[in-house]
Amino acid sequence: QSALTQPPSASGSPGQSVTISCTGTSSDVGGYNYVSWYQQHPGKAPKLMIYEVSKRPSGVPDRFSGSKSGNTASLTVSGLQAEDEADYYCSSYGGSDNVLFGGGTKLTVL
Amino acid sequence: EVYLLESGGGLVQPGGSLRLSCVASGFTFSSLAMSWVRQAPGKGLEWVSSISGSSGSTYYADSVKGRFTISRDNSKSTVYLQMNSLRAEDTAVYFCAKHIPHKKAFDIWGQGTMVTVSS
Numbered sequence: 001q002s003a004l005t006q007p008p009s010a011s012g013s014p015g016q017s018v019t020i021s022c023t024g025t026s027s028d029v030g031g032y033n034y035v036s037w038y039q040q041h042p043g044k045a046p047k048l049m050i051y052e053v054s055k056r057p058s059g060v061p062d063r064f065s066g067s068k069s070g071n072t073a074s075l076t077v078s079g080l081q082a083e084d085e086a087d088y089y090c091s092s093y094g095g096s097d098n099v100l101f102g103g104g105t106k107l108t109v110l
Numbered sequence: 111e112v113y114l115l116e117s118g119g120g121l122v123q124p125g126g127s128l129r130l131s132c133v134a135s136g137f138t139f140s141s142l143a144m145s146w147v148r149q150a151p152g153k154g155l156e157w158v159s160s161i162s163g164s165s166g167s168t169y170y171a172d173s174v175k176g177r178f179t180i181s182r183d184n185s186k187s188t189v190y191l192q193m194n195s196l197r198a199e200d201t202a203v204y205f206c207a208k209h210i211p212h213k214k215a216f217d218i219w220g221q222g223t224m225v226t227v228s229s
Contacts, residue, residue: 003154034214038155045205045222046147046155051215089155093214097169099145099157 004029004090004102011108012080020105022073022090028100030071034093037066037075040104041086049088050075077107085109112136112218114206119223122196126227130191132206132220140164140184143209145216146191148202148225158204161189174200196227 005023012018022029022037029035035053038046048057050066053073063078073092077084090102118130132144145160159180160169168180179192189206203224207216 003156032214036215038216040155045219046216047219048210048215048217051210051213051217057217091155091157091215097160098171099160099214101147101155101157104154 004092004100006088006090006102006105008103009106009108011110012077013110014080014082016080017076017078018080018107019074019076020088020090020107022075022092022102024071024073024092024100026071028092028094029068029073031095032093033068035066035068035073036091037064038089038091039084039086040089046089080109082109114208114218114220116204116206116220116223119204119225121226121228123229124197124227126196127192127194128196128225130193130204130206130223130225132189132191134187134189134208137208137218139187142211144182144189145207145209146180146189147205147207147216147219148200149205149222150199150202153202156202159191160209193225196225198227201225201227 037050040046053068054066065076094100116132141163143162146158161180177195182189203222205222206220208218210217
């Protein structure tokens, strides 16, 4: 199965909102409500930011939100802060106990 | 404190073998599924393998099927990844990750262990 498709980069100024897309197929993103988003700072382990499309784990600021329409999921970061600058990866259940990741999006806070 | 700690990485020649370990602490290990996820240098994340908590059912990415074996020892709160017939393209940081039950998401990650396959 192919990886999910994300834009390689995104950017925004402090205080602004930015949305990152994640496109799959009806066999993964569109077929299940098991989309997750991970934040990764350089040299660090990934951190879960969103699971089941739009749920936030305890401790994740409500500036982070997720949604899905058809085969495309989205992560929106509102009120951008300097510490939000990182790589973001989407993930989806792909059926047959497979997990797919997107190629990653580098978010730059201008 | 909840954490995962990987070990066992290193330099290995193509065709060689390596076994990674991941020790868990701070949660009920035996009931939870665990996965290995890797990241090649400068690249994105790739799911490698998962093992269920109770039945020990195992699942693999096509890229490693037949070469890698995931296992667990619940008495030691440890999950393993036996890697055989290693290739240059297996070079990556290997992360151990804990599943959120029934949510297909990973909420706890280890710091990773580097595997380099080179002659």
